[in-house]
Amino acid sequence: MKASRRPLLVAGLAIASAAALSLVGCSGGGGGSNSSSGGNDRGPITYVQGKDNNNVIRPLIDKWNTAHPKEKVTLKEQSDNADQQHDDLVQHFQAKDSGYDVVSVDVVWTAEFAAKGWLQPLTGSYKLDTSKLLPATVNSATYNNTLYAAPFATDGGILYYRSDLVKTPPATWDDMMKDCDIAKANNMDCYAGQFADYEGLTVNVAEAINTNGGTVVGKDGKTPTLDTSDAKAGLQRLVDAFKDGNIPQAALTYQEEQGRQSFEAGKLLFMRNWPYVYSLATTDGSSVVKDKFAVAPLPGVGSGAGASSLGGHNIAVSQFSKHKATAVDFMKFMESDDSQKYLVVKASNAPVIASLYSDPDLNKQLPYLSTLKKSLDSAVPRPVSPFYPAITKAVADDSFAALKGTESVDQALSDMQKAIKTAGSGS
Amino acid sequence: MSATVIGAARGSDAPPPSEKRGGLQRAQRLRNRNALLLIIPTLVLLAIVIGYPIVSAIITSFQKDAGLDPATGFFVQGGFAGFSNFTHWLLQRCPTGDGGTTSCPPGNLGAQFWNSTFTTFFFTVATVVLETVIGFWMAIVMNRAFSGRALVRTAILVPWAIPTAVTAKLWVFMFSVAGIVNALFNSHILWTSDDWPSRFAIIIIDVWKTTPFMALLILAGLQLIPGEVYEAARVDGASTWKTFWTVTLPLVRPALLVAVLFRVLDALRMYDLPAIFGGGNATATWSILVVEQLRQGPNSASALSTIVFVFIFLIAYIFVRFLGANVVQTTQAQQKGELK
Numbered sequence: 028m029k030a031s032r033r034p035l036l037v038a039g040l041a042i043a044s045a046a047a048l049s050l051v052g053c054s055g056g057g058g059g060s061n062s063s064s065g066g067n068d069r070g071p072i073t074y075v076q077g078k079d080n081n082n083v084i085r086p087l088i089d090k091w092n093t094a095h096p097k098e099k100v101t102l103k104e105q106s107d108n109a110d111q112q113h114d115d116l117v118q119h120f121q122a123k124d125s126g127y128d129v130v131s132v133d134v135v136w137t138a139e140f141a142a143k144g145w146l147q148p149l150t151g152s153y154k155l156d157t158s159k160l161l162p163a164t165v166n167s168a169t170y171n172n173t174l175y176a177a178p179f180a181t182d183g184g185i186l187y188y189r190s191d192l193v194k195t196p197p198a199t200w201d202d203m204m205k206d207c208d209i210a211k212a213n214n215m216d217c218y219a220g221q222f223a224d225y226e227g228l229t230v231n232v233a234e235a236i237n238t239n240g241g242t243v244v245g246k247d248g249k250t251p252t253l254d255t256s257d258a259k260a261g262l263q264r265l266v267d268a269f270k271d272g273n274i275p276q277a278a279l280t281y282q283e284e285q286g287r288q289s290f291e292a293g294k295l296l297f298m299r300n301w302p303y304v305y306s307l308a309t310t311d312g313s314s315v316v317k318d319k320f321a322v323a324p325l326p327g328v329g330s331g332a333g334a335s336s337l338g339g340h341n342i343a344v345s346q347f348s349k350h351k352a353t354a355v356d357f358m359k360f361m362e363s364d365d366s367q368k369y370l371v372v373k374a375s376n377a378p379v380i381a382s383l384y385s386d387p388d389l390n391k392q393l394p395y396l397s398t399l400k401k402s403l404d405s406a407v408p409r410p411v412s413p414f415y416p417a418i419t420k421a422v423a424d425d426s427f428a429a430l431k432g433t434e435s436v437d438q439a440l441s442d443m444q445k446a447i448k449t450a451g452s453g454s
Numbered sequence: 455m456s457a458t459v460i461g462a463a464r465g466s467d468a469p470p471p472s473e474k475r476g477g478l479q480r481a482q483r484l485r486n487r488n489a490l491l492l493i494i495p496t497l498v499l500l501a502i503v504i505g506y507p508i509v510s511a512i513i514t515s516f517q518k519d520a521g522l523d524p525a526t527g528f529f530v531q532g533g534f535a536g537f538s539n540f541t542h543w544l545l546q547r548c549p550t551g552d553g554g555t556t557s558c559p560p561g562n563l564g565a566q567f568w569n570s571t572f573t574t575f576f577f578t579v580a581t582v583v584l585e586t587v588i589g590f591w592m593a594i595v596m597n598r599a600f601s602g603r604a605l606v607r608t609a610i611l612v613p614w615a616i617p618t619a620v621t622a623k624l625w626v627f628m629f630s631v632a633g634i635v636n637a638l639f640n641s642h643i644l645w646t647s648d649d650w651p652s653r654f655a656i657i658i659i660d661v662w663k664t665t666p667f668m669a670l671l672i673l674a675g676l677q678l679i680p681g682e683v684y685e686a687a688r689v690d691g692a693s694t695w696k697t698f699w700t701v702t703l704p705l706v707r708p709a710l711l712v713a714v715l716f717r718v719l720d721a722l723r724m725y726d727l728p729a730i731f732g733g734g735n736a737t738a739t740w741s742i743l744v745v746e747q748l749r750q751g752p753n754s755a756s757a758l759s760t761i762v763f764v765f766i767f768l769i770a771y772i773f774v775r776f777l778g779a780n781v782v783q784t785t786q787a788q789q790k791g792e793l794k
Contacts, residue, residue, distance in 0.1 A: 110749075113749070114749075141527075142522060142527060142528055142529050143520075143528070143529050144528055144529070170527065171526075171527035223646070223647060223732065223734075224647070224732075224734035224735070225732075225734075247524075249522065276642070276644065277631040277632075277642070277644065279644055279647040279648075280630065280631055280644050280645075280646045280647045280732075285630065285631075289632075413522060413529065414522075414750075416746075416749045416750045417562070417563075417750050420561060420562075420563065420746070420750075421559075421561035421562065422561075424560060424561040424734070424735060425560055425561040427734065428560070431647075431648075442559045442560045442561050443561055445556075445559035445561075445562075446558075446559045446560065446561035446562040446565075447561075448550075448551065449548040449549060449550070449551075449556070449558065449559065449562050449564075450562065450750070451522070451551070
């Protein structure tokens with residue numbers, strides 16, 4: 028009895044341990060049906076987005092609710108973490124949950140959700156006027172020639188530079204590299220962006236490639252276009268700068284924050300970063316560059332301007348919403364001049380309406396606004412693709428190898444090309 | 455658990471010898487039936503929380519991930535995949551798009567399976583060996599009688615009490631290029647980006663964080679060893695080393711094996727530390743790979759988690775079967791109070 032029981036017990040213990048420890052993938056996947064249900068359905072809706080850290084969304088919703096007592100909006104806040112927000116949305120969409128009517132989606136998720144048939148196309152009676160919006164933000168919300176979301180808040184890269192050391196900011200990459208002598212003379216690093224192996228590297232590499240006139244993927248959102256001389260020249264620029272020491276090796280560990288800290292400590296002459304750094308660098312107690320820096324558009328190549336990658340969020344209406352008419356109206360309300368102006372004043376959310384960037388009051392309050400506008404004018408969305416997670420993985424991993432010098436630029440681009448191709452054709 | 459019940463039943467409830475043999479068998483059957491009834495809820499619960507996810511993962515692992523219909527731009531279900539999800543990981547085969555396969559290029563997660571297998575095993579072996587050795591030493595120190603022992607025992611647990619996420623962030627600052635580690639050694643090592651430095655950093659952090667746990671488990675084992683055994687060894691004139699090898703180690707072995715088994719399984723599923731510390735592909739363990747794949751295609755991720763499950767199952771089985779059969783036996787002995 029006892030002897031025969033022990034192996035069973037042993038096996039049981041082993042199964043239980045292994046089962047408890049291994050991660051189990053959840054089932055799912057999208058079935059893409061595009062049936063638009065409901066007509067002019069009106070009624071209360073729910074708006075879903077990440078944490079309202081600046082407490083700006085609640086007042087806006089209160090304003091809407093006062094004006095529309097029969098179509099009240101309830102705010103549902105998700106966690107702070109972008110990956111968790113993505114997974115939360117996926118779970119609710121997969122369950123065809125009608126409780127998520129209007130959702131905030133990161134620009135890089137828009138194509139994926141659209142291709143899975145989860146977003147209401149903004150056509151027909153749901154049509155949205157996009158004529159006043161920044162073109163790049165509209166592109167980021169467009170998949171398969173159809174608008175699936177309303178641009179809501181945007182973000183672009185800008186060049187921070189030490190105005191006490193560099194009189195006129197460099198207009199081109201080559202000018203900037205020449206200014207690196209100033210950095211050497213002052214015993215500091217010349218330039219850094221976000222070059223650690225993560226999403227930020229995709230942003231920076233895409234900028235280098237786009238600035239050179241290349242693209243990462245074609246218009247269909249999945250065919251890689253990296254086997255071009257333009258793409259090669261773009262990546263080569265970054266690799267060369269690492270070789271020359273104009274970009275310090277330490278930048279291989281930089282995400283947004285590490286670069287900001289280095290700049291604020293006075294150890295960096297030029298830095299590519301997002302506008303959020305501006306107010307921190309002027310107010311942080313530890314910042315030694317408070318009144319010694321200024322911002323410029325990203326440097327270009329030749330006569331072309333630097334092409335920033337676009338960040339930010341769009342808002343979209345769920346395919347499973349029961350009150351789509353109200354949802355679209357609410358989306359238009361969030362997109363209105365008044366709302367957008369309120370958001371930039373209260374939370375420095377970069378607006379998607381072009382005219383707001385020339386508003387004198389706003390410029391006084393946010394001195395980087397006109398620079399950001401120039402950056403956004405030539406901005407390019409990151410690949411608008413339902414396979415974005417696989418594309419960004421390939422771009423970041425392979426270009427990281429090239430920047431480290433473990434792979435040639437040609438090899439890295441050819442790997443990238445192949446990896447994106449396999450991503451678009453199955454698992 | 456069940457071992458105790460059986461043992462207790464034999465000890466106290468044994469029927470009087472005068473009773474007839476048939477009655478004995480009936481009583482035994484009744485007891486067995488009652489026991490079965492009592493554990494049914496547990497079995498059902500186990501089937502739901504362990505059985506269902508495993509079966510569901512295995513079923514979905516044979517489905518292709520959804521693909522894009524070029525005409526509409528929408529995803530369509532992929533259908534039956536055969537073993538292609540498994541060959542994707544084990545043989546690193548990727549689809550070319552025209553029905554064929556090619557070896558997965560770098561930058562595709564499929565190309566990373568064996569790397570992350572190596573990383574996972576390397577972390578497991580390195581951390582468990584270091585934690586066992588250092589933990590043993592700490593346990594011996596804590597087992598001695600000295601003033602302030604309670605304080606040392608408490609203090610040694612501090613790293614274990616800090617959440618892993620906080621630990622990882624804390625060490626990111628120390629290991630940053632301009633951080634204290636590089637300052638101390640006057641080096642410029644890219645601890646969060648270079649392959650081997652980032653792997654070593656993870657091992658250092660994990661050892662720092664988990665050795666106290668190991669020490670505590672071993673200490674519990676040490677305290678079960680009666681003092682007379684050491685007295686006897688001393689009377690026989692055994693040296694310190696001899697005492698350690700022939701008295702301490704064999705007697706603490708059951709507790710040590712349980713601790714090592716815990717740590718091995720824990721290390722095999724390591725996720726949060728490398729995920730937060732960084733280090734890119736060089737520190738991507740199995741769990742990190744599964745989570746990344748989950749965002750790209752859930753069915754391939756199911757196949758991956760099934761593969762990982764089988765690997766971990768085999769390791770756990772081998773461990774318990776060959777080293778740990780002893781664990782089960784000795785635990786029973788300890789529960790009955792008859793220490794070897």
